[in-house]
Amino acid sequence: MNTDPIADYLTRVRNAIKANHRVVEIPASNLKKEMTKVLFDKGYITNYKFEDTNTQGTIKIALKYNPITKIPAIRNISRVSTPGLRRYAGVDNMPRVLNGLGIAILSTSKGIMTDKEAKNLNIGGEVLCYVY
Template identity: 45%
Template structure:
């Protein structure tokens, strides 16, 4: 049985956002940690911390909401690459999400990067997801 950890993590965040949860727990791997760190740097989540429950590592994410109506900061997540179909781009064809209102997360030779950071470094790679 194979589990797509990236899809599981992004789906947990999406579902928690839809029901306005404050905290969501995701599995901690190097890849999910890098993605969560980018979400924190870009302002989509307020904070995160590592926890250990019964010898399993997790990340607790504090989701971010705007105004008193609790509108989620993350309005959309779209998974691009899947285990059966990987999507790659070169440095000249980096995605532009909603006219730079959102970000694309890429797996590159320089690590996990946003589309803007990859453009500055001049690298391409596998497109993991779009977040806006």
């Protein structure tokens, strides 16, 4: 049994990038689906597809690479808040990832969003991961 499904999601994406895979398949949950939508909206992945084959379903993510240099769009993706130590950020102390070039994905009362969107809505939340 998975004790931390978000860490498993991030590790599968990280491993697929290191192995230069084009597509990665991940067991689905509502939180993972929302995180995938944020990654797509911010241009870190090419495409995604939700498949409901069994009770849980899967997410197929097409990873994005530079067509000439073959460098992945996601250089680093790391977990911040863990089940043992939750990390929360208010509007005042919102994290800046790579001096504003990366994103932090937050779980807020209004749903999953980036740090910039949460700052615009003037809400804080749990910092799930950093992506750059």
